[in-house]
Amino acid sequence: MIKGMFSKPENAKMYWKEFIHQCSEIGIGSLGIVVIISVFMGAVSTVQTAYQLVSPFIPLSVIAQVVRDTVILEFAPTLVCIVLAGVVGSKIASELGNMRVSEQIDALEIMGINTKTYLVLPKIIAALVVIPMLVIIAGVVGIWGGRLAGSMTGILSVSIFDQGLLEAFLPYNVIFALYKAYTFAFIISSVPAYFGYYVKGGALEIGRASTKAVVISCILILFADYILAALLL
Amino acid sequence: MIEVKHIKKRFEDTIVIDDVSSVMKAGQCNLIIGTSGSGKTVLMKCIVGLIEPDSGEVLFGGESFTKMNRFERTEIRKQIGMLFQGSALFDSLTVEENVMFPLNMFTTWNYKQKMERVNEVLDRVNLKDTNKKFPSELSGGMKKRVGIARAIVLNPKYLFCDEPNSGLDPQTALVIDQLIKEITLEFNITTVVNTHDMNSVMEIGNYILYLYQGKKEWEGNNKEIIFSKNKLLNEFIFASEFLKDAKEMRMLEETGKIPNDRNIDDMIGPTNLPKGGA
Ligand SMILES: Nc1ncnc2c1ncn2[C@@H]1O[C@H](COP(=O)(O)OP(=O)(O)OP(=O)(O)O)[C@@H](O)[C@H]1O
Ligand SMILES: [Mg+2]
Numbered sequence: 296m297i298k299g300m301f302s303k304p305e306n307a308k309m310y311w312k313e314f315i316h317q318c319s320e321i322g323i324g325s326l327g328i329v330v331i332i333s334v335f336m337g338a339v340s341t342v343q344t345a346y347q348l349v350s351p352f353i354p355l356s357v358i359a360q361v362v363r364d365t366v367i368l369e370f371a372p373t374l375v376c377i378v379l380a381g382v383v384g385s386k387i388a389s390e391l392g393n394m395r396v397s398e399q400i401d402a403l404e405i406m407g408i409n410t411k412t413y414l415v416l417p418k419i420i421a422a423l424v425v426i427p428m429l430v431i432i433a434g435v436v437g438i439w440g441g442r443l444a445g446s447m448t449g450i451l452s453v454s455i456f457d458q459g460l461l462e463a464f465l466p467y468n469v470i471f472a473l474y475k476a477y478t479f480a481f482i483i484s485s486v487p488a489y490f491g492y493y494v495k496g497g498a499l500e501i502g503r504a505s506t507k508a509v510v511i512s513c514i515l516i517l518f519a520d521y522i523l524a525a526l527l528l
Numbered sequence: 529m530i531e532v533k534h535i536k537k538r539f540e541d542t543i544v545i546d547d548v549s550s551v552m553k554a555g556q557c558n559l560i561i562g563t564s565g566s567g568k569t570v571l572m573k574c575i576v577g578l579i580e581p582d583s584g585e586v587l588f589g590g591e592s593f594t595k596m597n598r599f600e601r602t603e604i605r606k607q608i609g610m611l612f613q614g615s616a617l618f619d620s621l622t623v624e625e626n627v628m629f630p631l632n633m634f635t636t637w638n639y640k641q642k643m644e645r646v647n648e649v650l651d652r653v654n655l656k657d658t659n660k661k662f663p664s665e666l667s668g669g670m671k672k673r674v675g676i677a678r679a680i681v682l683n684p685k686y687l688f689c690d691e692p693n694s695g696l697d698p699q700t701a702l703v704i705d706q707l708i709k710e711i712t713l714e715f716n717i718t719t720v721v722n723t724h725d726m727n728s729v730m731e732i733g734n735y736i737l738y739l740y741q742g743k744k745e746w747e748g749n750n751k752e753i754i755f756s757k758n759k760l761l762n763e764f765i766f767a768s769e770f771l772k773d774a775k776e777m778r779m780l781e782e783t784g785k786i787p788n789d790r791n792i793d794d795m796i797g798p799t800n801l802p803k804g805g806a
Contacts, residue, residue: 306633398616401578405688406630407605409598 317421337440359459391491422484535584556734609679
């Protein structure tokens, strides 16, 4: 499938339009859910970390450090991408599946348009551009959620939290999170695109294909998560 | 001109197209007729390469389409307009955008020029005031007409229509038939139409290929078809009592006698009104 994707576009402007359209579909379309889960995952990490660190010898600011690192290393990239695999992945698979079944892909082919280039490539590139941005937003919002929960529940004050955030900060962790984001973005867009593009049958098969696409994307994300951690940490 | 040579296609165990050959000339309407499931759609898709035939060859203007690579095929495909049986409109685009899509892709016209052309073809298929509607808001027949408009918007050299007037009322069907005939003559297009509508057959059938269970059972034109002796073909075209009578009337006028065993008294009088459902 990848091989057929890079040939000369007929009209670059149309491809650009499709790319921008996909960016807004993927990015704006899932911004809300990403923000909501980020706030809660940050809040929950603060509360649960505090619950586990009961020793009076550990300063409270450590809670902020732990929250910061778990959010950046795992929650923001992996959890968010698992959710995006559901949201974005099923959308991509069912959109392409519907176009296949209702012969819209054939209609494009007959016009002389390379449908892999026109339909699949913009989705993958848009995912690669937009999903890392979403992951960064998720990281920031997640830490903010943790900070909010800390002060709201009285576990630790905002100033101690902010102080903890700056302690022992490794910028590499952010880069690592971005590596993950790019890898997952590729999985989230290419796997569902494959399943959707090659659907055979009718509406029932579209549903099946998109479920299968989401399940396989999730497994691949977790698998890639482990491999990246083993290789790069 | 399109030449089809010994096309065969099977899906798993069933042979759907069995050794079909044909020559479809430019400037005329070439019809593929046959009952539902006889393989019309599959044959049409084999010709344009949406389904890869198992064996056989298709030539467009003397060049072997079957042997071409992707890029060479693209050049031919830019000259093809096709209406699908299910219309296949892009459902995220409005009627206007659907018809404009090929123009956006393949011309460097400005918006005004494109809009003019879009309105022109929508007008030709008798569609007005639907420009801003989405395909989901249209009736089946309207979708068909948008599909035709999209297929002809770039003035194709080859036009394929899979059942252009199924789902249309007889009046609109006639308009569509006339349109297909007109543009075929006007631009010397090689037009291929799948149909099982006998009205279209008589109206526009310059060349008719009758498919029966994937085989070419008969070929000829709309003058010959009425008098054909092929039993299977006769069963197909005279499935309607009405047409049978029409044929007999015509033969009676021409020869003064009725060719088959039916009694002339059957043809006149109230007992001969078309039977229910026919
Ligand atoms: N993708 C496919 N896989 C398996 N069998 C198929 C496929 N497409 C078509 N067929 C079979 O091929 C035969 C011919 O189908 P086709 O769609 O060409 O009929 P048709 O003549 O166009 O009928 P209609 O007038 O109802 O549209 C049918 O028996 C159908 O079951
Ligand atoms: Mg058909």
